[in-house]
Amino acid sequence: MSTRTGDRFIGAGVLVLLLLLGGCAGQSTMDADMADGGNEAFYEGKPVAVYAGLPRADTARQGVIMGDQALARGDTDEALYHYVQALELNDESAMAYFRIGQIHLGRDNEQLASLALRSVLRIDPEHIGALTALGVLHLKHNRYADATDDLNRAVALDRQRFDADEEQNFDARSPARAYNGLGVLADLDGNTTEAQRLYRISLSIRPAAADTLNNLGYSYYLDSRWQEAGVEFRKALEVTSDFEQAWRNLGLVYTRQQRYLAALNALEQVMDTAQAHNDIGYVCMLDGRYALAKQYFEKALTLSPTFYPKAQANLTYVERLEESARQQAVR
The missing domain is CATH 1.25.40.10 (Tetratricopeptide repeat domain)
Incomplete structure (x- = not known):
């Protein structure tokens, strides 16, 4: 499942948005x-x-x-x-x-x-716009050191417009995407507190940025702050109603909150019903709700025989986890 713009997948999905630029020879x-x-x-x-x-x-x-x-x-x-x-x-x-x-x-x-x-x-x-755009490109392609250098330089150059004693060192002209990119880098380093601070600055500059709202929501998700995460994902969808990642992430949140019908409705906005059942089952499995996970995997198998290999593999895995948990309980 897609989680953030330029970032991670969870569960049944794989890493996306990270197609490398052409190789050195091509460049x-x-x-x-x-x-x-x-x-x-x-x-x-x-x-x-x-x-x-x-x-x-x-x-x-x-x-x-x-x-x-x-x-x-x-x-x-x-x-x-x-x-x-x-x-x-x-x-x-x-x-x-x-x-x-x-x-x-x-x-x-x-x-x-x-x-x-x-x-x-x-x-x-010292062109702030070019530094920001190139930094975002580096981030998209996992060149984290280069991204950090370019985005930090863009922010530092912009801050030169402000006096050192000013409490706020950004305004509507500041590079919102640089702050957003630095937020993603902070999340990747596990520093969710710093990431959320940077996302909030970015949103102060560009309030209707669906990608940043989604990223802030996912950062809350990483902290298990389900309610706050859901608020940000819904804000992102108010801006861009067909934002696939936000729908997927909202489905994750609802599943974590055990609001399964709401999760199913969110996921079905961007995938078929069989895949939605499989993904809900996967999150239930991660949370240790094995019996419920089995129900969702079995439903996915019933709904779509073509989805059989993935759902069957997940079902087999959760049955092994369930058996292992039973054995641990009787020791």
């Missing part, structure tokens, strides 16, 4: 291609002939503005076209590279995004 090839062919490789979209009749920018700054206008209209292809044009006028335009990186992140073109963001930092090593 080196792309770097070489960019060096040989300029920045055209950053453009992926409609044939450039489509934009032949558009006004051309006279300066890189004007090109970025034209790209921003296209981006505001939702036309990311045209925006990319203008940003690449801006780089032709000035290949040291950090803003053009940053916008390109943002677009490719949104498209899951992580290799191009990473290259663009690294280009930003080559020009401006």
Whole structure:
């Protein structure tokens, strides 16, 4: 079961969201291609002939503005076209590279995004947005040391705007995603108190961030604070009603609270009934409620013969645990 954005699974699931960026050889090839062919490789979209009749920018700054206008209209292809044009006028335009990186992140073109963001930092090593975005990419791919360095640097640079004696050293301009990422890292280190502090700062900056609400809920879940966890998962779903991870996590919470019908309803929002029964059974097994776990595994088998191998394996395992518990009890 998926638990958090960029983090762990529990029970019947496996680790997700951690598909590595292309290997070193692939990245080196792309770097070489960019060096040989300029920045055209950053453009992926409609044939450039489509934009032949558009006004051309006279300066890189004007090109970025034209790209921003296209981006505001939702036309990311045209925006990319203008940003690449801006780089032709000035290949040291950090803003053009940053916008390109943002677009490719949104498209899951992580290799191009990473290259663009690294280009930003080559020009401006203190670019908070690029440090944050690259740090989040590192976190997504389990490069925790690199993520920690980039995200901490982004936060430290932002804090330079505040006087040392100010009680609060963040505001609406601060990098919410950097605080969220550092919260995930703290949870991974087992420091849930620090993680929750960081998530709350992130939510102070960006209150309607479903991913951060989900992460805060999961941090409470790690502390067995079921009620508080459920509150945050429901908040995340109010923001994004089809947030799969939040539905799964809410199902986990309801199962821990022994609210099985509510758990079933939550899980069925994002999976079939057989899998929902299997997952509830798995949590019951983890909690030592073996008889109930057997009921849910058996129901999963009844509901879906195609789900048989997983549910059957879980049923066999829980029967062994149940037998072991009985033997321990009579000693």
